[in-house]
Structures are given as structure tokens and as C-alpha cells.
Amino acid sequence: MSRFDWLSGYLAELEDEHVIVHSGSAQTLAPAHLLIIDPEDWGKAASVAKNMDLRWSGIWADEQDSDIVLSAVLVNQGDYVVLRTALLGEQPEIASHTPLYPGADRMERHLADMFGVTFTDHPDTRRWIRHQAWQEGEHPLRAGFPVQGNPPERTPADADYPSPPIQGSGVYEIPVGPVHAGIIEPGHFRFQAAGEPILRLEERLGYVHKGIEKIAVGRDAAGLARLAGRISGDSTVAHTWAACQALERASGIRPPERASIIRGLLSERERIANHIGDIGAICNDVGFAFAQMQCQALREQWQRRSGELSGHRLMMDVVVPGGVMINLDDAAIATLREDHARLREQARSLFDILDDQPSLEDRLLSTGYLSPETARALGASGYVGKASGQAIDLRTDGLYAPYTRLRFNIALSESGDVATRMGIRQEEVFSSLNLMDEMLKMLEQQTDRTDIYIELPSRPGGEGLGLIDGWRGEIVSYVRLDDEGRVARFFARDPSWFTWPALERIVLGNIVPDFPVCNKSVNGSYSGHDL
Amino acid sequence: MVDFLNPTGWALALLQMLLFSAGAPLLIAWVKRIKSRLQNRRGPSLLQPYQDLRKLFGKEAVMAHTASPVFRAAPYIVFGATLVAASVIPLLAIELPTTAIADVIVLVGFLALARFFLALAGMDVGTSFGGMGASREMLISALAEPAMLMAIFTLTMSAHSTNLSSVIEHVLDAGLLLRPSFLFALLGLLLVAVAETGRIPVDNPATHLELTMVHEAMILEYSGRHLALMEWAAQIKLMLYGVLLSNIFLPWGIASRLDAGSLLLGLVVIVAKLAVLGVILAVSETVVAKMRLFRVPAFLNLAFMLSLLGMLSHVILEVGA
Numbered sequence: 001m002s003r004f005d006w007l008s009g010y011l012a013e014l015e016d017e018h019v020i021v022h023s024g025s026a027q028t029l030a031p032a033h034l035l036i037i038d039p040e041d042w043g044k045a046a047s048v049a050k051n052m053d054l055r056w057s058g059i060w061a062d063e064q065d066s067d068i069v070l071s072a073v074l075v076n077q078g079d080y081v082v083l084r085t086a087l088l089g090e091q092p093e094i095a096s097h098t099p100l101y102p103g104a105d106r107m108e109r110h111l112a113d114m115f116g117v118t119f120t121d122h123p124d125t126r127r128w129i130r131h132q133a134w135q136e137g138e139h140p141l142r143a144g145f146p147v148q149g150n151p152p153e154r155t156p157a158d159a160d161y162p163s164p165p166i167q168g169s170g171v172y173e174i175p176v177g178p179v180h181a182g183i184i185e186p187g188h189f190r191f192q193a194a195g196e197p198i199l200r201l202e203e204r205l206g207y208v209h210k211g212i213e214k215i216a217v218g219r220d221a222a223g224l225a226r227l228a229g230r231i232s233g234d235s236t237v238a239h240t241w242a243a244c245q246a247l248e249r250a251s252g253i254r255p256p257e258r259a260s261i262i263r264g265l266l267s268e269r270e271r272i273a274n275h276i277g278d279i280g281a282i283c284n285d286v287g288f289a290f291a292q293m294q295c296q297a298l299r300e301q302w303q304r305r306s307g308e309l310s311g312h313r314l315m316m317d318v319v320v321p322g323g324v325m326i327n328l329d330d331a332a333i334a335t336l337r338e339d340h341a342r343l344r345e346q347a348r349s350l351f352d353i354l355d356d357q358p359s360l361e362d363r364l365l366s367t368g369y370l371s372p373e374t375a376r377a378l379g380a381s382g383y384v385g386k387a388s389g390q391a392i393d394l395r396t397d398g399l400y401a402p403y404t405r406l407r408f409n410i411a412l413s414e415s416g417d418v419a420t421r422m423g424i425r426q427e428e429v430f431s432s433l434n435l436m437d438e439m440l441k442m443l444e445q446q447t448d449r450t451d452i453y454i455e456l457p458s459r460p461g462g463e464g465l466g467l468i469d470g471w472r473g474e475i476v477s478y479v480r481l482d483d484e485g486r487v488a489r490f491f492a493r494d495p496s497w498f499t500w501p502a503l504e505r506i507v508l509g510n511i512v513p514d515f516p517v518c519n520k521s522v523n524g525s526y527s528g529h530d531l
Numbered sequence: 532m533v534d535f536l537n538p539t540g541w542a543l544a545l546l547q548m549l550l551f552s553a554g555a556p557l558l559i560a561w562v563k564r565i566k567s568r569l570q571n572r573r574g575p576s577l578l579q580p581y582q583d584l585r586k587l588f589g590k591e592a593v594m595a596h597t598a599s600p601v602f603r604a605a606p607y608i609v610f611g612a613t614l615v616a617a618s619v620i621p622l623l624a625i626e627l628p629t630t631a632i633a634d635v636i637v638l639v640g641f642l643a644l645a646r647f648f649l650a651l652a653g654m655d656v657g658t659s660f661g662g663m664g665a666s667r668e669m670l671i672s673a674l675a676e677p678a679m680l681m682a683i684f685t686l687t688m689s690a691h692s693t694n695l696s697s698v699i700e701h702v703l704d705a706g707l708l709l710r711p712s713f714l715f716a717l718l719g720l721l722l723v724a725v726a727e728t729g730r731i732p733v734d735n736p737a738t739h740l741e742l743t744m745v746h747e748a749m750i751l752e753y754s755g756r757h758l759a760l761m762e763w764a765a766q767i768k769l770m771l772y773g774v775l776l777s778n779i780f781l782p783w784g785i786a787s788r789l790d791a792g793s794l795l796l797g798l799v800v801i802v803a804k805l806a807v808l809g810v811i812l813a814v815s816e817t818v819v820a821k822m823r824l825f826r827v828p829a830f831l832n833l834a835f836m837l838s839l840l841g842m843l844s845h846v847i848l849e850v851g852a
Contacts, residue, residue, distance in 0.1 A: 287820050290818075362820075363820050516742055
């Protein structure tokens with residue numbers, strides 16, 4: 001099957017529905033296809049996509065002159081299509097994709113908050129990200145709104161956020177957070193429960209909104225990459241890479257091959273560190289502290305090595321637009337190879353212990369089930385999707401180096417429970433180790449071993465799409481440059497946008513004390529989602 | 532017979548209460564230390580719980596404005612009741628006036644009183660966590676208490692007395708006998724002890740996850756000296772169960788006369804027994820995960836069944852034998 005051979009089918013279907021595609025371009029946002037349509041066709045284009053079983057993967061807005069330009073991403077088997085339309089900036093109003101794609105819910109509310117776009121027939125008109133910090137009618141991402149905000153004396157409490165009432169004998173609500181007893185990020189969870197079984201869970205996020213999209217405007221490429229590295233500290237490599245890829249595509253260059261391989265290595269290191277840490281944390285949440293201590297030790301050794309190699313334990317700011325900041329010599333490659341072998345052995349023996357614990361199995365098996373249908377409807381990627389039958393892994397789609405030259409099997413299952421999500425992550429640890437060994441080989445085979453960076457040419461007005469598979473799943477990053485080559489618009493779609501809603505569905509029918517382990521098995525990023 | 536007018540006896544009873552309050556943090560520290568070693572880490576110092584208590588006593592007690600006098604009084608009642616309950620159990624010596632006055636029913640009663648106020652305090656402030664913890668605690672204790680009484684009745688039937696000193700004397704007199712009733716009762720009581728002291732697999736004392744807590748959820752609103760008293764009481768309760776188990780089922784070493792030599796021996800022996808129990812607890816907590824809340828009733832039903840089997844085997848095998 002060659003790339004995009006389904007696209008003509010989609011275009012034909014659009015034509016049947018009388019949707020006019022004004023222009024299409026395979027270059028502007030390559031590797032994605034850009035289709036420009038009329039605002040009134042926005043809903044129809046999505047329903048055709050839904051009928052063709054395309055995945056919905058994000059939406060962002062961009063104020064250009066007096067227009068609000070909306071872009072939505074659709075995916076089919078690793079082929080990306082960006083639908084785009086322009087709305088008049090005065091009173092932007094457009095059909096919602098949420099009735100078709102439930103995963104679009106919060107992203108559209110985010111746009112309603114930030115740009116004042118009204119999504120007709122959106123089922124939920126409550127504020128999402130802005131809480132009460134901005135007055136009614138203030139939309140911080142519109143041009144002219146001050147970066148430092150327009151703060152009232154003190155941000156009022158997020159009071160008028162009604163959650164649907166629930167009635168019945170013995171039914172009660174448990175409000176949890178936004179401040180938690182453990183050292184985790186802030187987020188509010190409202191449980192409606194009858195005794196211990198959970199009837200409904202509603203998340204309220206946005207407490208760590210940092211204004212990433214706003215403060216990105218006007219930055220140069222290097223500044224944007226640094227900012228992207230701070231979207232979510234645990235995914236700093238993946239987000240920086242996505243932003244750099246978008247910048248590089250916007251500038252029309254490719255990074256040197258050696259830089260791509262090193263980026264791949266760093267990204268897999270990040271994946272392994274997080275997977276091992278989270279496997280321990282999942283076990284700890286069911287009172288099996290032994291596993292956590294061992295996993296923490298493994299992760300600590302791993303991160304110390306990352307620190308030695310890159311100068312930062314999380315490898316922040318190592319990926320830069322045009323390349324990477326570090327090179328690996330033969331000695332480093334040999335050390336890494338030893339590390340990989342050691343971790344493979346240690347992880348294997350630790351995971352064997354975990355697989356051999358009936359009491360652990362009792363807690364994790366069948367807990368927190370996410371059906372493949374729900375995962376598909378939401379567009380959940382990463383281990384949450386893979387554990388529920390969604391084979392979404394950008395590394396196998398041949399979209400970016402070094403993975404274009406690497407082959408591996410996606411860990412996949414349909415069981416969808418906590419144990420499966422943990423199992424997928426265990427498998428990914430080993431597949432990542434294998435990939436990294438391959439990458440080390442690729443590094444050794446290179447003849448030019450110094451070429452790790454090229455200067456980014458200035459290309460005013462360019463735009464680019466970064467598509468990276470981070471450890472949480474698919475990251476979509478969009479960059480548009482202004483006339484001086486500075487950032488005019490930046491948007492990063494963390495996979496957590498789709499896994500947070502998945503969590504609300506995962507916990508249904510589970511008991512309240514099982515929520516923490518369900519939550520940990522999903523481990524959405526608060527910061528990545530709140531932006 | 533106990534001489535109620537003997538001041539030494541009363542002094543020793545007082546000493547025993549002091550030993551309970553002073554030793555309980557050490558036992559917790561010991562269990563933590565062993566657990567740390569089993570997890571390949573160094574673990575905190577054995578003095579850490581004392582330092583924690585000192586820190587908490589030095590801190591201001593913050594009170595929710597919805598708190599009623601019950602909330603204020605509960606830490607003192609819980610601590611007092613637990614300490615009095617501890618004084619009923621022979622620690623170093625039998626034949627103390629306190630252990631002679633009160634029997635095992637009183638012991639269970641004092642523990643129930645402490646639990647009652649703990650649950651009240653949990654609900655008092657009106658947060659959902661406190662209420663949730665209290666409801667879970669009641670679920671657990673409603674099942675644990677009958678199992679505990681059943682196990683203890685098995686012992687008291689053998690000794691023809693509900694007085695713990697008499698039970699211990701009876702066991703000492705009978706010598707080391709493998710009695711099925713005692714074995715069943717021991718197993719039943721072990722499970723009850725794990726549930727009642729909030730250890731893994733029933734509750735996780737080290738958790739920071741509000742939604743999974745039982746005991747910790749009830750004391751979530753406490754701070755400063757109130758929290759110190761609540762934690763101290765929980766530590767004493769663990770030691771209480773440890774002493775109860777080791778001195779009833781393996782009483783050898785306990786002083787039956789009140790002279791310095793045998794008391795010293797009693798001290799050494801009980802320390803050794805608790806150390807061993809602590810290791811057993813730490814190992815068992817390391818190798819199992821916490822069970823799902825709704826499995827706890829099954830766990831406690833097992834405890835009850837074991838205790839019942841103990842009682843039956845006593846009636847069938849041992850009466851008249």
C-alpha cells in the first residue's frame with residue numbers, strides 16, 4: 001500500500017457531500033497533506049472522515065490578520081491530513097467535531113477559551129483552560145491581548161464550574177485535589193460514587209496553565225525549542241524534538257543524519273526512564289513497594305548516565321533546531337552498549353519477579369478496562385492505545401529519521417486493563433533497548449562523525465508540522481514563522497489530551513481505592529495538557 | 532494470687548505502660564528497617580519515629596473551623612484507651628495488678644472505644660476522606676472483632692479464665708504442647724492483627740494516596756500534637772498485638788516472680804520475640820501487594836473460620852482428653 005492512496009477516496013467522498021476543497025498542498029505541511037475548505041463544510045468534512053474511520057488528532061487556531069484560521073489533523077495509517085479553514089475574526093463560529101470525535105471535546109473548549117471561537121452543537125460550553133483568571137470576553141491568544149495578562153487583583157476561585165448532579169440513595173461526591181497528598185501535579189477530580197464503586201468521574205484540569213502558546217510568540221528558533229522542552233518535563237526530549245522538527249520543516253531543512261540518530265537515542269532513553277519509573281509506581285500504588293524501589297534504582301542509574309552524556313538528567317535542551325548539542329564518541333558508544341546489556345538483564349529479572357506475584361496480578365488484572373472501541377473513538381495513542389488495540393506508533397510509519405531505517409513490532413494487545421498497559425510498557429523497554437543498539441551500530445557505521453548541526457536558514461512565513469512518537473504517544477507540534485522568521489504561532493498537542501478523557505471512562509465500575517492505580521497506568525501529563 | 536496492695540506491682544504496671552509507649556516507635560522503626568533492607572535500601576534510622584513524634588509535638592495543631600470538641604478530644608481518648616488496653620496485656624511479668632483487674636473482654640472493649648472515637652473524629656470535620664476512612668475502618672473492624680473474640684475464647688476455654696495472666700500461666704504449666712486449637716487460634720489472631728493494625732495487605736501505612744487510605748484517611752485532618760498522639764497510639768497498637776501474640780502462644784521467658792533477675796530476662800525475651808515478629812511482618816509485607824478493598828471481608832472471614840476451627844477442635848479434641 002503506497003502512501004495517501006486513500007486520499008483520493010476521501011476527496012471523492014467530500015465531493016459527493018458537496019464539500020469544496022479550495023486547494024490542497026502536499027508541500028506546505030509535509031509530510032501532511034493540507035486541504036483548505038469552507039467554514040460551513042467543517043462539520044461535513046469531519047463526518048466524511050468519521051465514516052472512513054480516520055483518526056482525529058488535534059485542532060489549533062491561528063489568528064492571521066483579521067481571520068481565525070482553524071486547522072484540524074486527521075490520520076489514516078500514518079498518513080496525515082490537515083483540514084484548514086478561515087473564519088472571520090469578529091464572531092468566529094463553526095461546527096464542532098466533538099459529536100463525531102469525543103476526543104475533540106476539550107481541545108475545542110480550549111480554543112473557545114483562548115480565541116473566542118464558538119463551536120455550535122458542542123455538548124459542553126463550560127470554560128476549560130482559562131478558569132476565572134480572565135474576564136468573560138477576554139481571549140488571551142487573540143492578538144493585542146497582553147502577554148502578562150490582564151490580571152484582576154486576585155484570581156477568583158474556579159467556582160462556577162457545575163458538575164452534573166447525581167441522585168440516589170447512598171450516592172455521594174468525593175472532591176479530590178487540585179492539591180494532592182503526594183508530590184504530583186495539580187488537577188481536580190470529582191468522583192460520584194455509591195459506596196465504593198465509581199459511578200462517574202469528572203476531571204478538572206488547567207491548574208498548571210503556563211501560557212506556553214502565548215509566550216512562544218516572537219521567540220527565535222532556539223528560544224522556542226527551549227520553551228518546548230518545558231511543556232512537560234518528563235517528555236522534554238520528545239516535545240523539543242517535535243518543535244525542532246516543525247521548525248526545521250518550516251525552514252525547509254533536514255538535520256544531519258547523525259543528529260537524527262542521536263535524537264532517537266535520547267528519545268528512547270527518555271521512554272525507558274519513564275516506563276521503568278512508572279512500572280514501579282503502578283506497583284507501589286497497590287502497596288508493592290519492593291518493585292518501586294528496584295525500578296527507582298534502575299531509573300536512577302539510567303538517568304545518571306543521561307546526565308553524564310548530556311549534562312542534564314532529563315536531557316533537557318540537548319535537542320536544538322538544526323541538530324543536537326552532544327556527539328557520541330567510540331568510548332561513549334561502548335559504555336552505552338554495556339548499559340543496554342546490563343539494563344536488559346536487570347529489567348528481565350525484575351519483570352520476572354513482577355509476573356510471578358499472584359497478589360499483584362490480583363490487583364492489576366481486569367482493573368481499569370478501556371475497550372478498543374472507546375480508545376479508538378478518543379484517539380488514544382501510546383501505551384494506553386496500544387493496550388486497547390490501537391496500533392498507533394509514529395516510529396513505524398516511516399515519517400522521520402532514524403526510524404525510517406529501523407524495523408520493530410509494536411507491542412499490542414486488546415485486553416485494555418492496568419496489567420496490559422503495564423505489560424505494554426515492559427515490552428517497550430526491551431524493544432527500545434534493541435532499537436538503541438541498532439542506533440549505536442548506525443552511529444559506528446557513519447563515515448562523517450562530526451556532523452551534528454546545521455544552521456537554520458531564515459525562512460519568513462514558513463510553517464511546519466512536527467510529528468514525534470514520545471513515550472506517552474503521538475505528539476503533534478505546529479509552528480508558523482512571521483515575516484522576520486520569528487515564531488508567530490506555536491501549538492503542541494500532547495498525547496494526554498486524549499488519555500485524560502480515557503481515564504474518565506477507564507474508572508467506571510471500578511472502586512474508589514482502585515483509582516490511583518488506574519490513574520498511574522495512564523499517567524497523563526497535567527502540564528503537557530494545560531500548556 | 533495477685534497482691535493488690537503490693538506497691539511494687541503497681542510500680543511495675545506503670546513501668547509496663549511506659550515501656551509500651553517508649554518501645555512502640557522502636558518496633559515500627561525496626562519493621563521499617565527490615566523492609567528497607569529487603570528492598571535493597573538503607574532505610575531510616577531506628578530513632579526516626581521518635582524524631583518524628585518530637586517534631587510533631589513541637590508543631591502547632593491546625594484545626595478545621597468545622598471541628599467539634601469530639602475532634603479535639605479524640606486524640607487523647609484514642610491514645611489513652613490504647614495505652615490502658617496495653618496495660619492489660621502482660622508484657623514482662625504476669626500477676627500484675629492491672630492485668631489481674633482487667634480481662635480480655637476489657638482489652639477488646641478498650642480497643643473498640645479507641646476505634647469508635649477514631650472513626651468519629653474521621654467523620655467530624657466533614658471531609659469526604661475522613662468519612663470514607665471511617666466507613667472502611669468500620670467494615671474491617673466489624674469483621675475483625677468477632678474473629679478476634681473467637682480466637683481468644685478458644686484460649687480462655689482451655690484456661691477456664693478470661694484473664695490473660697491466667698491463660699499465660701495455664702500455657703506455661705501445660706508446657707510445650709502442640710494443640711490444634713491453639714494453632715488455629717494463632718493463625719486467626721495473626722490475620723486479625725494484620726487487619727486491626729492497618730498493615731499490608733489490608734491497609735498500607737506508607738501510602739500518600741488519599742483514595743486508598745483507611746487509617747490514614749481518618750487522621751488526615753490532624754496535625755501537630757494531635758497527629759503525634761494518633762500516630763503514637765497506632766504504634767502502640769501494633770506493639771500490643773505483637774506482645775499479645777507472642778506472650779499468649781509462646782509465653783516462655785515471661786517473669787512469673789517480680790524479682791530483678793526474672794524481670795530482666797522477661798525484657799530480653801520479649802524484645803527478642805518482637806524483633807522476630809517484626810521480621811516476619813516485614814517479610815510478609817514485602818512479598819505481597821495490598822489486596823483490593825472488597826477482598827478484605829474474605830480475608831477476615833478466613834480469620835474467623837480459623838478461629839472457629841480452633842474452638843471446634845478444642846471442643847472435639849481437647850475437652851475431657
